[in-house]
Amino acid sequence: MSAIDPRALRNAFGTFMTGVTVVTTRDPEGKPVGFTANSFTSVSLDPPLVLVCLANSSRNRAVFAETPGFAVNVLSEGQKHISNTFARPVEDRFEAVTWRDGPFGAPVLDDVSAWFDCSRHKLVEAGDHVILIGKVEAFDDSPAPGLGYARGAYVTPAMEARALASRADLMVSALIEHQGEVLLVPNDDDSLALPVARVGKEGVSAALAQLIAEHGAGIEPGFIYAVYEDDDAGCQHISFLCQAAGPVSRHGVFKALVPSVLAKIEDPAMRTMLERFAAESRIGNFGVYYGNQVSGKIRPIAAGSGSQ
Known part of the structure; x- marks a missing residue:
């Protein structure tokens, strides 16, 4: 993988940090797993770090606590149905979406506004949540407007x-x-x-x-x-x-x-x-x-x- 361009990464962060995201990885058997989150935040540009939060009560908690990496998919404005799917207890959340493996190996969804494929940098216990900090290994963004979420809408x-x-x-x-x-x-x-x-x-x-x-x-x-x-x-x-x-x-x-x-x-x-x-x-x-x-x-x- 090529080196991360800090200026391009800064532009992507500035455009998409408030968007609705789907965070993805693979379980130990290789099955893709993911969840909807709106707590995606830029931590650092050097090295390029991002964080997401996951509830301790989540059924995905154990998988993400042990995963070597994860991807953050920033949904585009036409992907509300994907946000809904990954926010509900659906048996196979990936059945209704198209995706591929990112450069570092986590599932990357098609037609998103941006994606960030990350290696695991650190895991921090924080009350009733766990904070996943990832190092951006590869990313891409598109002109598609992002999907936001606020006050139940x-x-x-x-x-x-x-x-x-x-x-x-x-x-x-x-x-x-x-x-x-x-x-x-x-x-x-x-x-x-x-x-x-x-x-x-x-x-x-x-x-x-x-x-x-x-x-x-x-x-x-x-x-x-x-x-x-x-x-x-x-x-x-x-x-x-x-x-x-x-x-x-x-x-x-x-x-x-x-x-x-x-x-x-x-x-x-x-x-x-x-x-x-x-x-x-x-x-x-x-x-x-x-x-x-x-x-x-x-x-x-x-x-x-x-x-x-």
Whole structure:
């Protein structure tokens, strides 16, 4: 194998360190194993070191603790299904993907944004996790945008670009959650709604920031939860999932999304979205919705992308 180019490696690190990854190796019998992780971090450029974390409770823990090397595959934005597969207790996770052996021997997945094939440098016990530190022996990257994950939702550059491209009568709502309850604002007729604002010439980000500021401190802007065409209102609607530090707001109250509360949501499109959010919150699985107030598609995502 040729020597690692530090400048090229630095560029790859800078581009992909926040992405969702699948970490792979082979067990003592040569069978490929792997898990989804979002704790991939650059440690050093000289020597080139990276680390990933693996839960002690993982069924893969023993294999990765003894492996002479592993690969970190940074998934591209079209590979959410691979993230889901390697985050679940599937019998053969590699059956649904195409892959090959990397230069150092660990499985490298096809069509990823980047991969790093590593030899084992050190293993560090850290509470309920073990830290795997690898020395990069070979790597490659591609122009494919990476797949991100935050606050229970996948995030991709294309997803946000498509949602933010339209300026024709665009509405933004804040789905502000705190410990299972959602901030709802009363209307004059005693119905309820999410905080909503029309997007002006300043753009979506400014509208969301203003909407959050109006409802109090301690609310962190999140990521897109739903994008839909509200045909009844004649507008496009983008809802952002946000988190509140506490259950207090200048306007509105935090309420559990029980049937009696959902019945007070006057807007049928918003009510449908909140019914889905309530169902997903109960089972811990989330998805991003695209469509209109009548029908659409939900792109399912995993409940979390931590070590499995």
